[in-house]
Amino acid sequence: MDSLSKTLPTGPPPPTGPPDHTLLTTPTADLTDLPYPSRAIAPSPNPSPSPLTRTFTTSVTYTYHPSSAPRRSLHPAVCLFGGLSTRGNFLVLLVYVDDVILARNNLEDIGNTKLFLANQFKLKDLGQLKYFLGIEVARSQHGISLLQRKYALEILDDAGFLGVKPSRFPVEHNLSLTQFDGKLLDDASAYKRMVGALIYLTITRPDLTYVVHILSQFMDKPRQPYLEAAHKVLKYIKQTPGQGILLPSTGSLQLRAFCDADWAHCKDIRRSITGYCILLGQAPVSWKTKKQTTVSHSSAEAEYRSMATTCCEVTWLKNILKDLGVNHTQPVTLFCDNQAAIHIA
Template sequence: ADGTVERYKARLVAKGYSQVEGVDYRETFAPVAKLVTVRILLSVASLRGWHLHQLDVNNAFLNGDLDEEVFMSLPPGFGRKGENRVCQLHKSLYGLKQASRQWFIKLSTALKAAGFRQSRSDYSLFVRSRQGNFLVLLVYVDDVILAGNNLEDIENTKLFLANQFKLKDLGQLKYFLGIEVARSRHGISLSQRKYALEILDDAGFLGVKPSRFPVEQNLSLTQFDGKLLDDASAYRRMVGRLIYLTITRPDLTYAVHVLSQFMDKPRQPHLEAAHKVLKYIKRTPGQGILLPSTGSLQLRAFCDADWARCKDTRRSITGYCILLGQAPVSWRTKKQTTVSRSSAEAEYRSMATTCCEVT
């Protein structure tokens, strides 16, 4: 965390780009936890007073078993001069196209053998309920969250997984996917303060004068206003990082939505609007969301539409926010797919999108 070198690592990586579909691999898809699922799980854990623990699997992809016959050339220096020997892989390696899928299959098989049921709404969520003990396990590649009402059950599950895979017990949940998790008697707060400061440092905005709001009122950006940027990569990198920041910052969602429309050919006004967002972040880098420890498990949804907002396409904007009790768990701003002929039509499309998210 302080920038010093903790250890040096070397890894043997296969040249997955040379694999042939249908010969060396077939399916490659592997699910990861939806961020909405992460927020809902933490919200329920806060309301129910569940224990929250975290695990990290070491070299996760090396655990997967290969179904195909895959051969790999030896790394330089391992074979004698003039030899053309190859090695056959029995287990997956980093770099193989099917590595992530084979790891998830191995993990889910082990969890099902331990009595867990896989959720149908999010395949990375596993649930087990027996003798009054309720345990939820959420997987994001090699990061695992354990939530349950019985600490002994959580520890037994850790021991079971430790016998199956080499893993690191990180104790109580503090930091997950760049999200800082802090728990108090009021609830669980989620923020990305460290990540927000990294964005400001990367853009050279750590010493800038803060702004009280992320976007100017009635700001209207179009595709052809202003001069084209000489180097669009810095703008794309900045907006891409801001998109990830909206995981815990609903207040940035609309501004980032507007900026992300101009990734192809960004212009000077678009960059100035992005700088305005950075100035706002400078004012509140630790801003996040609170998942209260009191309240109900009732879902509430709010939605709105901005009719014909986009000047380039005249498409309307849908915006919604969904709360579980008092905790915000899902929010989005998105341009509608078709042009609405009236504000009423735009509002109905917005409600339809929100209902799809709720169900």
């Protein structure tokens, strides 16, 4: 994987590509004019892409074998391009504003793709991917590690917690906060800034997802108990600043999903919480904690809703794997600890 940085396009229209693919050159076309189906990578209140993303899209979109059309996001800041050629090679470009990650299973093709992009944009080739948007990438014989150690230490430094006594746990057991607990904070900006930073840290820290979800519910009017719970999280980060996720170099490409639900956890509106984690082989690829949209009348109902949400994410991941040429023919194993919900499913 290589990382690039781009600016507005320069140079003539792209030339004809290698025999295994054709480059589309429609610099004045909108995204809606392109003949490929699209898949949303992330929800957005405004699905309209930025002008720079639109220009990049129409300049680098590839036409591959008809059975594997490229996918891309209509998120205004994030786009994912990918496709499978007739010779079995695949290309993936992840675009975030003006940063690009390029991945391909053929080193020669990576060089050709960089040359093509250089003819269309002012690029700065940053070489092999090591750091991207606060995420550190470390390679070893065991696989690829993704972590945010530098970012975590910056959070601690900003809060003045670099010298604090570490904690072994991010949250107290059975922590339950309500919107009327404790005294309102005189200055809510520090709490909002802290929780916002922690939300971004969950990109590589599944262990923080649950507690950060709890803290983010009180961003409007934070109170003293919420701040104390956030400080507990910072003490835990002080204990494990370099913790991240490992994408092993060996193992199967079989999806496994684990889901759970915390029935009627919220004391204010009595809604349950859905939580899931999905593994590709031994590598965690998707995790989430979210409050359910309706009140469940039983724990079985809450668990069943959690299973349904997890199945939606699994379906999306299977489509992504298909676009990358991974034939996932085996059924996905979904683990749930509620027998009633399993029998209903």
